Amino acid sequence: MTLDLEKQAAQVEESTASSTSDKEGVIVARETATPSAPHVPVPSKLRALNNRIENLAGLEARGITRVLPEERHGISPMRYAQMAIIWYSANISANNLAVGLLGPLLFNLGFVDSAMMAVWGCLLGSAVTAYMSTWGAQSGNRTMIVVRYFMGYWPAKLTTVLNMILMVGYAVISTIISGQILSAVSDGSMSIVVGIVITALISWLVAVFGMSIFHTYERYAWIPQTIVLLILCGVAGKNFNTGSVSIIPDGAPSAAITADRLSFFSLQLSVPLSWAGAGSDFYVYYPESTSKRLTFLMTLTGLWISFIFVNLIGIGLGAGTFTNTKWNDAYGISSGALILEGFAPLHGFGKFCGVVVALGVISNNVPGTYAAALNCQVLGRFGKMVPRWLWVCVIVLIYFVCAIAGRDHLFAIFQNFLALMGYWLVILVTIVVEETLIFRRSRGFDWTKWEDQKYLPVGAAALLSFLIGWAGAIIGMYQVWYVGPVAQQAGDGYGADIGIWLALGFTLVVFPPLRFLELKTIGR
Structure with a gap:
């Protein structure tokens, strides 16, 4: 797939996928720009250079655009x-x-x-x-x-x-x-x-x-x-x-x-x-x-x-x-x-x-x-x-x-x-697991709306839970440059890194009620 810089700049947060064929006959995804999309002019020489590079044999031109089912192997x-x-x-x-x-x-x-x-x-x-x-x-x-x-x-x-x-x-x-x-x-x-x-x-x-x-x-x-x-x-x-x-x-x-x-x-x-x-x-x-x-x-x-x-x-x-x-x-x-x-x-x-x-x-x-x-x-x-x-x-x-x-x-x-x-990743994965098992069991996901802000969750509950989980990591981390107060007490005062476990525990507890509240007040 070859997307020139100017077309990429015109991509918008909510778009519809259409199909077209490149010169090799491969079905590729295109996004239709709306009038609200910003127009960022790209010099023609720079655009030509990019197209030449992206046409190199074996080079993957695709960025983060979703891979459609018909494009997969x-x-x-x-x-x-x-x-x-x-x-x-x-x-x-x-x-x-x-x-x-x-x-x-x-x-x-x-x-x-x-x-x-x-x-x-x-x-x-x-x-x-x-x-x-x-x-x-x-x-x-x-x-x-x-x-x-x-x-x-x-x-x-x-x-x-x-x-x-x-x-x-x-x-x-x-x-x-x-x-x-x-x-x-x-x-x-x-x-x-x-x-x-x-x-x-x-x-x-x-x-x-x-x-x-x-x-x-x-x-x-x-x-x-x-x-x-x-x-x-x-x-x-x-x-x-x-x-x-x-x-x-x-x-x-x-x-x-x-x-x-x-x-x-x-x-x-x-x-x-x-x-x-x-x-x-x-x-x-x-x-x-x-x-x-x-x-x-x-x-x-x-x-x-x-x-x-x-x-x-x-x-x-x-x-x-x-x-x-x-x-x-x-x-x-x-x-x-x-x-x-x-x-x-x-x-x-x-x-x-x-x-x-x-x-x-x-x-x-x-x-x-x-x-x-x-x-x-x-x-x-x-x-x-x-x-x-x-x-x-x-x-x-x-x-x-x-x-x-x-x-x-x-x-x-x-x-x-x-x-x-591991600190921030364990927080993220905890949110993913709880959202999937508790709140998405019956309604699933529409993967085509990966840039639709009106469909995606607001994220207030997830962000607050993430920050609270990070607070747990801070008080439990044991690093050369910082020792959390809880970490210092581990091992009879010797100290141990328990930040990952406190981050997990804090997030596990606070995310469900915050997400329930978010769904009740905002609806997504």
Whole structure:
């Protein structure tokens, strides 16, 4: 589908879909502008350049416009398998492996304690994302468009901005770790900056072409990643120190171990949960007949297996630093250097494996970049004026600059950013589940009215519930820069991050009565 900039600027909040055929005979969706739509003139040379780019073979020109049923592809067992493959491929990456390091190195947990928190935390977080992914095929809408049906047209912009920050933040972490590994492979002769440039450029190249290239890339990218990670297990596994035990810090109460378990469990839950704001984006070309149950199961399978695979390796490497001096010295340089040190017995081939691991983060960057670019268009009609491919360029540039600036502060980024991911998403998902089960059981959704503000809920109840849930997160969060009063009391005063659970509880309680009131007074 080719939409020039001027026509995109004329799209309005309430429109009717008509059909036309492009030059290839593919049925595409068009929106009919009304006289109230603003006219934003676009220079003819710029319009011509955009049309030329969008006509490149394989480039997805579609933005956030709903994918109509007749535009979608058929369903088959292989396409269900592809659901699991793309999530597995996207998440067996070095950035997720590095999260596992934090169990032993930040939370003082032994191997078994860390592994248990990772396995069950990732299961719960993956299940939430799998649930949110089921909306893509049935609606034909991107995740943050679907959110409008629960949060309202204007409040949904808040969650859209938060999701953009999340996707960009995670890409920053991925790009830094890739740069660290590539620098370590060269024995420091290549700076981290060069590694960051390489990773960002390849991520941009894949993401800018869109869905077709993305699915193709993810379909095969997992193969070399899985092979080299299995090699890492075989080479470094004997030093994983699986017998390590959890440690109570000096002067801390005995409940400190329980508090650290809870904090690490919340962190492990938050990482797969971070995809919940983008899960539907990758299924909009699936037909409406796609099984919700199979969508859930295949998405859950791909996410859970990938996360526990890399987390267990990361936990092993982290625990091994306590008994392996070389590993400890490598970690003193960077997380990437520690990962590469695991391959050290293989010498030159080990460095090759390190390069494969480093470039594996591209599989993680691409879907996040793709989703963030679409989020830019969700923010409003002027966001839609800018083509998706151009937003991809902007997003990549942003996280490239941030990665360069933060390359020497990765551990601080981990501490200050990762745990924050789950707070707002668990609030959003709670609202989605309660709205669906309590208020939408009999009336369902009209997915064609994705921009009709008169149909979408006002969102007052959802916004107020979101803010109240966030208040719960604030009093329960335990971060380097802030400790909530309730969080401070956990673990007999040792402190634990319970923000995600208080956010869930507050939202669960306040949303139903507020929504009942909204429906009674406003009617939608």
